[in-house]
Amino acid sequence: MRCPFCGEENTRVIDSRPAEDGSSIRRRRQCDNCVKRFTTYEKVEAIPFIVIKKDQNRESYDRSKIERGIFRSCHKRPMSVDEINKLIDEIETTIFNMEVKEIPSSKIGEIVMDKLKDFDQVAYVRFASVYREFKDVNTFMDEIKKILDN
Template identity: 80%
Template sequence: MKCPFCGEENTKVIDSRPAEENNSIRRRRQCEVCGKRFTTYEKVETIPLIVIKKDDNREPYDRSKIERGIVRSCHKRPVSYDQIVSTVEEIEAEIFNKEEKEISSNEIGEIVMDKIKELDQVAYVRFASVYREFKDVNTFMDELKKFLN
């Protein structure tokens, strides 16, 4: 690692510890030439993921969209924010474990629906009503029947 102060390449790690909820490693380093200390972070590089939308447009994967959708569907339900974050992490793990560069928004939606079903039944119905774009009460009832079976 190059020293940001003098540009020397000989630096040593003097302290190392987990950071960002164990998603990265924080390292304190010291330059062997000028003696100055600095901090670096080491993080696993993930595959950039592209989401293929319903209209065939492509956009970069955005975790916050999944989180917002789940938060909205869990509004005024007995679901803690920690449960929501845990669910989003499970969804992300499933998405990234596919190790694909592109994924359809439909596939993501199905994964989200499966995880929300485990989280809260009312939240599941709320999410499904938006995701499946129910046009009338009959399509809503059809989804409820599938859920109850």
């Protein structure tokens, strides 16, 4: 690991422990040249997979697209960034546990909506309105009635 201070390639691991999120390892390192310390994180590399879009085009999975959609739907709602990130992690775990190489974007959207419904009903309706392309107020009302009936 290259030292961020002097650029030396020889560094030593002084301490290793699980990071707070439990999905990575936190390592304290020390440079053999300048003796300064720094922290690195080691995480398991996820197997890349492909998302099949509505128009049948394929693109690499991109977590930031899910993040943007959820953050927009949760705008001005009473939840912390940590809670939202935990939700996104749950969604991603559900997707990865499917152990597929390709997944339709519609399946990802359904997973997101399913998780959002339990997380925050207003955020769910906001997300669903964009995802399902609601055309009028009646479509909103139908979705809200479904929530109220459950």
